[in-house]
Amino acid sequence: MPELPEVEALRGFLAEHLVGRVVERVYPVAVSALKTYDPGVWALEGGTVDAVERYGKFLGLRAEGAEGAGGLYLVMHLARAGWVRWNEKLPDAPPRPGKGPLALRLRLAEPPGTGVDVTEAGTQKRLAVYVVRDPAEVPGVARLGPDPLADGFTRESLAELLAGERRQVKGVLRDQSVLAGIGNAYSDEILHAARMSPYKLAARLSDEEVARLYEVIGTTLGEAVERSRGLPLRDLKAEKKSGLRVHGRKGEPCPVCGDTIREVSFSDSALDYCPTCQTGGKPLADRRMSRLLK
The missing domain is CATH 3.20.190.10 (MutM-like, N-terminal)
Incomplete structure (x- = not known):
């Protein structure tokens, strides 16, 4: 997409x-x-x-x-x-x-x-x-929320959007009424760069975690825009895929730590993550069967 x-x-x-x-x-x-x-x-x-x-x-x-x-x-x-x-x-x-x-x-x-x-x-x-x-x-x-690359989008703006959100941060990032433009692939990339579990509740993020998430939202999306700028339309899909570090790379080594990238499948989508970088080494279970393995 x-x-x-x-x-x-x-x-x-x-x-x-x-x-x-x-x-x-x-x-x-x-x-x-x-x-x-x-x-x-x-x-x-x-x-x-x-x-x-x-x-x-x-x-x-x-x-x-x-x-x-x-x-x-x-x-x-x-x-x-x-x-x-x-x-x-x-x-x-x-x-x-x-x-x-x-x-x-x-x-x-x-x-x-x-x-x-x-x-x-x-x-x-x-x-x-x-x-x-x-x-x-x-x-x-x-219904769109703020654009994360807009000049007026600040760390304080993000903190306000996340406050009171009892949903998992992965779902919040994908919600277009919260932030406009982030989908399944780039939410995986952002959370990997932020070293954050996709199942973490958004409202429980610390100030330091909000600041880190804000920083990587800007850098991840900004770098992807720059990689795509000026390319012929026929090359944009390939550029997106080649630039992704975890999304769609189940079974491959994490480019940061070397651990195996894992996937959680849902009915119409999947999320990809690195256990070492994001969940303290613990694998995530399929949400259709259980919650995060303790």
């Missing part, structure tokens, strides 16, 4: 390639991905892209002049298997709905044939596309 660093890289790439260009046609290929119907996606046609923005893990294109002077936003959530592809030469024929991964195509007026495809692999279709006059009209955007 694309998280904050990958979506930020997508934002930068699309801003470079789309801003100042006119939307010629929009083809909604997978109607199931459309979550709004008024205005329709066709209302974007004729508008000039004047901004590409990121809201947590949401990506937004603003088309000035579409449906009047106020403009419209095309807001996307790529979910688990969605992606954005840049094309230098799109087919002349309009795409047809089918079983392929293409969900939406945006064709630019100039240069001729250029545009963007929004795709989704797999059978679980969770990609979401909205056309709105204000990004806050998208329910997921309206």
Whole structure:
């Protein structure tokens, strides 16, 4: 799933390639991905892209002049298997709905044939596309907590968010209404860098632990953004995977201490961690069966 660093890289790439260009046609290929119907996606046609923005893990294109002077936003959530592809030469024929991964195509007026495809692999279709006059009209955007890379996000801000949280810190980090943009992979990376158990209750973190968590949130996400900056879109997924130290590396040695990285599996996800670095050498049990082994 694309998280904050990958979506930020997508934002930068699309801003470079789309801003100042006119939307010629929009083809909604997978109607199931459309979550709004008024205005329709066709209302974007004729508008000039004047901004590409990121809201947590949401990506937004603003088309000035579409449906009047106020403009419209095309807001996307790529979910688990969605992606954005840049094309230098799109087919002349309009795409047809089918079983392929293409969900939406945006064709630019100039240069001729250029545009963007929004795709989704797999059978679980969770990609979401909205056309709105204000990004806050998208329910997921309206619920977002602060962006951890924003200038105004401080250690005190994090401490306030964690105070009273009786949930495990792993779940709190993934909660988009608490912090915007962190998902399963980077929460594993952040907790490993902070030397913190994913099962630790957020409200029980000491001042020192909150300070350490705040520091590694910034460095982990910031370094991932820098690694991704300027890469072609086709390379971003590989860059994310290569930069991860524990997530998705079950059975491999921890790059810090050499212990074997372990995994806890859930119904639709898994967390990865190092026992020596994070849990005092104790393995975590599957939460479906028991709690942390004593």
